[in-house]
Amino acid sequence: MTLKSIEWGTPHSLFFKALANPARMSIMSLLHTEPRSVTEIFEELGFEQTMVSHHLRCLSFCGFVKSNRKGKSKIYSLNKETIVPILEIVERHLVKYASSLYSCDVLER
Amino acid sequence: MTLKSIEWGTPHSLFFKALANPARMSIMSLLHTEPRSVTEIFEELGFEQTMVSHHLRCLSFCGFVKSNRKGKSKIYSLNKETIVPILEIVERHLVKYASSLYSCDVLER
DNA sequence: TACATAAATGACTAATCCGTCATATGACAT
DNA sequence: ATGTCATATGACGGATTAGTCATTTATGTA
Numbered sequence: 001m002t003l004k005s006i007e008w009g010t011p012h013s014l015f016f017k018a019l020a021n022p023a024r025m026s027i028m029s030l031l032h033t034e035p036r037s038v039t040e041i042f043e044e045l046g047f048e049q050t051m052v053s054h055h056l057r058c059l060s061f062c063g064f065v066k067s068n069r070k071g072k073s074k075i076y077s078l079n080k081e082t083i084v085p086i087l088e089i090v091e092r093h094l095v096k097y098a099s100s101l102y103s104c105d106v107l108e109r
Numbered sequence: 110m111t112l113k114s115i116e117w118g119t120p121h122s123l124f125f126k127a128l129a130n131p132a133r134m135s136i137m138s139l140l141h142t143e144p145r146s147v148t149e150i151f152e153e154l155g156f157e158q159t160m161v162s163h164h165l166r167c168l169s170f171c172g173f174v175k176s177n178r179k180g181k182s183k184i185y186s187l188n189k190e191t192i193v194p195i196l197e198i199v200e201r202h203l204v205k206y207a208s209s210l211y212s213c214d215v216l217e218r
Numbered sequence: 219t220a221c222a223t224a225a226a227t228g229a230c231t232a233a234t235c236c237g238t239c240a241t242a243t244g245a246c247a248t
Numbered sequence: 249a250t251g252t253c254a255t256a257t258g259a260c261g262g263a264t265t266a267g268t269c270a271t272t273t274a275t276g277t278a
Binding site for chain 1: 252253255256257264265266
Binding site: 017021023047048050051054055069071072073 | 235236237238239240244245246
């Protein structure tokens with residue numbers, strides 16, 4: 001029984017996987033208001049520094065944030081082009097289905 | 110070190126988690142063309158029946174597909190309202206970043 | 219009713235993910 | 249060059265996820 005082709009399959013699900021982590025989402029949420037250094041991010045969110053770096057690495061690779069050095073710091077900013085329009089759609093969906101998402105046992109607990 | 114509040118955090122990442130699975134994406138891709146029964150889906154994709162049922166359960170809960178009985182079968186169809194506009198944005202993003210997504214070791218290979 | 223087909227459920231485990239720890243690299247100042 | 253602050257990297261292990269198997273429930277038919 002071989003796996004048939006997959007139209008939207010892998011690349012699309014990778015895209016969503018990048019966003020499917022609460023820490024990464026909260027980092028992006030912070031950057032949405034304004035650019036910040038790694039230190040500012042981990043202090044404001046109460047995360048480990050290394051954790052933030054790992055996630056920024058992912059977000060950076062995947063094109064959701066960009067960065068530029070400023071002295072010893074590195075300032076990360078959100079690439080709003082993709083994430084902002086998506087968030088609007090997500091929020092519209094959540095109005096109806098947020099509570100259902102929580103009760104989906106396939107997704108957690 | 111307490112965790113500060115998270116603007117887009119958990120509900121948003123749950124939304125994306127639902128989409129962050131290649132099997133679920135390919136099921137939705139199939140349903141995008143036209144509604145199908147569970148049997149049709151698992152045969153066309155070469156998946157296990159139970160696997161498809163599990164994923165449909167999730168997608169249904171989360172509001173991405175809907176279903177209605179037709180005799181012994183149950184016909185699933187895509188709720189295009191959310192997924193279609195998002196897919197357009199995703200695809201635009203993928204034009205630039207698809208290969209990067211693959212090379213993101215945080216997400217795996 | 220008994221049977222057949224269709225779909226759903228639950229439990230189990232292999233694979234994957236993610237946060238942490240230890241450590242390394244980079245940048246600037248003295 | 250050395251020290252210090254800022255960020256990044258790599259490896260490891262606990263937690264989570266997703267697919268499979270066995271079984272159950274649902275629907276329709278003889």
